[in-house]
Amino acid sequence: xxxxxFNEVVTRDGFQSEGRFIPTEAKVSLVDALAHCGYAKxxxxxxxxxxxxPMLRDAQEVMARIRRVPGxxxxxxxxxxxGAERALDSSADELNLVxxxxxxxxxxxxxxxxxxxxxxxxxxxxxVAGRVPINVSLSTAFGCPMEGEVPQEEVLRWAGRFAAxxxxxxxxxxxxxxxxxxxxxxxVEALQRRFSGFQLTxxxxxxxxxxxxxxxxxxxxxxxxxxxxxxxxxxxxxxxxASGNISSEDAIHMLGAMGYDTGLDLDKLLPIARTxxxxxxxxxxxxxxxxxxxxxxxxxxxxxxxxxxxxxA
Amino acid sequence: xxxxxFNEVVTRDGFQSEGRFIPTEAKVSLVDALAHCGYAKxxxxxxxxxxxxPMLRDAQEVMARIRRVPGxxxxxxxxxxxGAERALDSSADELNLVxxxxxxxxxxxxxxxxxxxxxxxxxxxxxVAGRVPINVSLSTAFGCPMEGEVPQEEVLRWAGRFAAxxxxxxxxxxxxxxxxxxxxxxxVEALQRRFSGFQLTxxxxxxxxxxxxxxxxxxxxxxxxxxxxxxxxxxxxxxxxASGNISSEDAIHMLGAMGYDTGLDLDKLLPIARTxxxxxxxxxxxxxxxxxxxxxxxxxxxxxxxxxxxxxA
Numbered sequence: 001x002x003x004x005x006f007n008e009v010v011t012r013d014g015f016q017s018e019g020r021f022i023p024t025e026a027k028v029s030l031v032d033a034l035a036h037c038g039y040a041k042x043x044x045x046x047x048x049x050x051x052x053x054p055m056l057r058d059a060q061e062v063m064a065r066i067r068r069v070p071g072x073x074x075x076x077x078x079x080x081x082x083g084a085e086r087a088l089d090s091s092a093d094e095l096n097l098v099x100x101x102x103x104x105x106x107x108x109x110x111x112x113x114x115x116x117x118x119x120x121x122x123x124x125x126x127x128v129a130g131r132v133p134i135n136v137s138l139s140t141a142f143g144c145p146m147e148g149e150v151p152q153e154e155v156l157r158w159a160g161r162f163a164a165x166x167x168x169x170x171x172x173x174x175x176x177x178x179x180x181x182x183x184x185x186x187x188v189e190a191l192q193r194r195f196s197g198f199q200l201t202x203x204x205x206x207x208x209x210x211x212x213x214x215x216x217x218x219x220x221x222x223x224x225x226x227x228x229x230x231x232x233x234x235x236x237x238x239x240x241x242a243s244g245n246i247s248s249e250d251a252i253h254m255l256g257a258m259g260y261d262t263g264l265d266l267d268k269l270l271p272i273a274r275t276x277x278x279x280x281x282x283x284x285x286x287x288x289x290x291x292x293x294x295x296x297x298x299x300x301x302x303x304x305x306x307x308x309x310x311x312x313a
Numbered sequence: 314x315x316x317x318x319f320n321e322v323v324t325r326d327g328f329q330s331e332g333r334f335i336p337t338e339a340k341v342s343l344v345d346a347l348a349h350c351g352y353a354k355x356x357x358x359x360x361x362x363x364x365x366x367p368m369l370r371d372a373q374e375v376m377a378r379i380r381r382v383p384g385x386x387x388x389x390x391x392x393x394x395x396g397a398e399r400a401l402d403s404s405a406d407e408l409n410l411v412x413x414x415x416x417x418x419x420x421x422x423x424x425x426x427x428x429x430x431x432x433x434x435x436x437x438x439x440x441v442a443g444r445v446p447i448n449v450s451l452s453t454a455f456g457c458p459m460e461g462e463v464p465q466e467e468v469l470r471w472a473g474r475f476a477a478x479x480x481x482x483x484x485x486x487x488x489x490x491x492x493x494x495x496x497x498x499x500x501v502e503a504l505q506r507r508f509s510g511f512q513l514t515x516x517x518x519x520x521x522x523x524x525x526x527x528x529x530x531x532x533x534x535x536x537x538x539x540x541x542x543x544x545x546x547x548x549x550x551x552x553x554x555a556s557g558n559i560s561s562e563d564a565i566h567m568l569g570a571m572g573y574d575t576g577l578d579l580d581k582l583l584p585i586a587r588t589x590x591x592x593x594x595x596x597x598x599x600x601x602x603x604x605x606x607x608x609x610x611x612x613x614x615x616x617x618x619x620x621x622x623x624x625x626a
Contacts, residue, residue: 103624108617113624145611178607180570181529208607209563209600212526216494238611239604241596250522257493283554287522291552294491294521298458298551304421311416311426 001261005040005225006252007201010276011062012043012077013245014233015055018280024058026279028065033272034230035069038263043075043096043227047083063090075135079110084124088131095128096171097121098137101155102144105175109139118161125165135169136162137203142187143178145238152187156194169199171227174214176236177207177243181217188221203227204246206285207239211246212254219255226251230269231276232285247286249273253293266293314574318353318538319565320514323589324375325356325390326558327546328368331593337371339592341378346585347543348382351576356388356409356540360396376403388448392423397437401444408441409484410434411450414467415457418488422452431474438478446481450516455500456491458551465500469507482512484540487527489549490520490556494530501534516540517559519598520552524559525567532568539564543582544589545598560599562586566606579606 011027031044044066050057059076068074075094076087087095099117100106106114125134140147141155159170172191179187184202191200202218202225204211215226228248235244252264266288273289300308324340344357357379363370372389381387388407389400400408412430413419419427438447453460454468472483485504492500497515504513515531515538517524528539541561548557565577579601586602613621 104613104617104621107620107624108614111620113620143607146613146617148608148610177604180567180607182571207600207604208566209525209560210567212522213529213567216526216529242600242604247522253521254493254523254526258495287520287555291490291520291555294456294493295461297461300417300459301421304417304459307420307424308417311420 001259003224004219004255004260004262006248006262006264007041007043007075007225007227008034008039008230008248009043009227009245010034010230010233010248012046012056013227014229014231016046016053017235017237017244018055018233020281021055022279024061024065027058027062030272030279031062031066035066035072037268037272038265039072040225040263041073041075041094043077044092046077046079047086047090048077048079060086060090063092078124080120081124081127084128088128092132094133094135094168095124096135096137097124098139099158100139100144100175101150101158102140102147104146105140105144108146114158118158121162122165125167129166133168135171135199135201136167137171137173139173139175141172142174142183143176145176145178152190155187156190159191159195163195163198167198169201170195171201171203173203174205176238177205177210179204179214180210181213184214184217185221188218188223192222199225201225201227205234205236206232206243206246207236209243211243212251215246215251215254219260228252230273230286231289233276233280243285247288249286249288253288257294314572316537317532317568317573317575319561319575319577320354320356320388320538320540321347321352321543321561322356322540322558323347323543323546323561325359325369326540327542327544329359329366330548330550330557331368331546333594334368335592337374337378340371340375343585343592344375344379348379348385350581350585351578352385353538353576354386354388354407356390357405359390359392360399360403361390361392373399373403376405391437393433394437394440397441401441405445407446407448407481408437409448409450410437411452412471413452413457413488414463414471415453415460417459418453418457421459427471434475435478438480442479448482448484448512448514449475449480450484450486452486452488454485455487455496456489458489458491465503468500469503472504472508476508476511480511482514483508484514484516486516487518489551490518490523492517492527493523494526497527497530498534501531501536505535512538514538514540518547518549519545519556519559520549522556524556525564528559528564528567532573541565543586543599544602546589546593556598560601562599562601566601570607
């Protein structure tokens, strides 16, 4: 069986776009429950300014209170040196740095040019070197909601610059759900050729319904690591009402049905997914919590059972 | 460019599971609007008993009032000889017969065994022969919510029996969203080998989020015809709250982005899709109505434009 690794991002990317503050206690409980389901990594939180993202203002407390499960990597998003220091203080297992491939999106999101982001992140990578592994998430790699098409060569160029700095992993992010399977095929082929020695992760959103089709295309191309968000939480300001990140449980269920070994236990994961609507105060896009896995059978109605008996007689 | 044909089923399969009666006038307007978007076929309604499916009790009136657009085939679902007669009276361009591959599902849905269904449908096919083309939709072909796994050989066997009767087309239906892409690969390979001379259509539901991934797998295997339901309407009683049929607009958008020629005009289709929530009285699963196509760009905020100007200076 081919192994696929999942990185759960619900408490970071998922919660970040929720309107109502989710209590620290609930975040800690959720991370602790998820840690027993078989994830390779959990992106717990983000060490950003509490003014920029009030939802994650309790990053330090959450990291201090979770009970670490051996074998699970607890990673955190880090935008700058200050965030990196706080992340190291919190004993994060990995630092996930971020910048956008689209200049306009980087300006909108991080208020600086890509060149300035790269210089700042280079400083972080050098300062952290040898202490914990670094992952770099490259946003808007399949398209930018303001610029439109993002050339694949640009993605490869920026990934190459970070690879040269010695990061362990690179995550290629379809931040606003603009990727389609044909584009994923081409991207993955180029990535596998140039960065096969790195931990390559694909991060898809389901904004236009193509999330799991893109996962399929990426798996067909040899990708073995995915970000997912429980319940499909993680909407996007450019598409109000649309789906968010790919739903972890839906993606894990699909790959499991296809015979891949995701290491995830759906019997543990689904009851957790089903607690999300109450936690966030609205329905969630993930389907499996509503429909159940394909192996779950429904009882035969009595009238039909009688008909069946009549046939057998 | 490879051509893909779409069959729109929203006014039949989509509406059938809605609770609130949709007025005849609205059905007629919807079919007439859809007819100008580029569909190969529109499954307008079903000639079943008005007691069994009250939503479609106006089948005759709808068929009489729609304005036919040349080049579009207006097909109707037909469960039996009485329905076939009414369908012919209504000048349907095609009759779509139906039975389940799962014995239990056929008993639950049609109150008779598959063998009895086959005899009855054989009579219909012989009676109609030479007047209009016949399509047969085989339900629960990828799994039954009560029986579980459905052997692929059973699907091929029943498809073969209908093929031998001279039907024009066969639709392989994943009635409750149990198919996964690996299974679709295998099914499609077998279908293409045995039934390449027939109009082969795949009918997927998105109950567990795998709908578009299954479309991708089917297209990769050479399938060129799909059923879709606008807005993704068409839920299933076994999965309350879960998604329905695959959303036509989401599937068409994905295949268009990948370079397939679907013949559909999204600029015409999306405004129609966006009328559905009001028509049915609730949000719909289709994503594209909310997010817009990938080509639709968002304005650059003034503050970001200023930053960009600063960089260029």
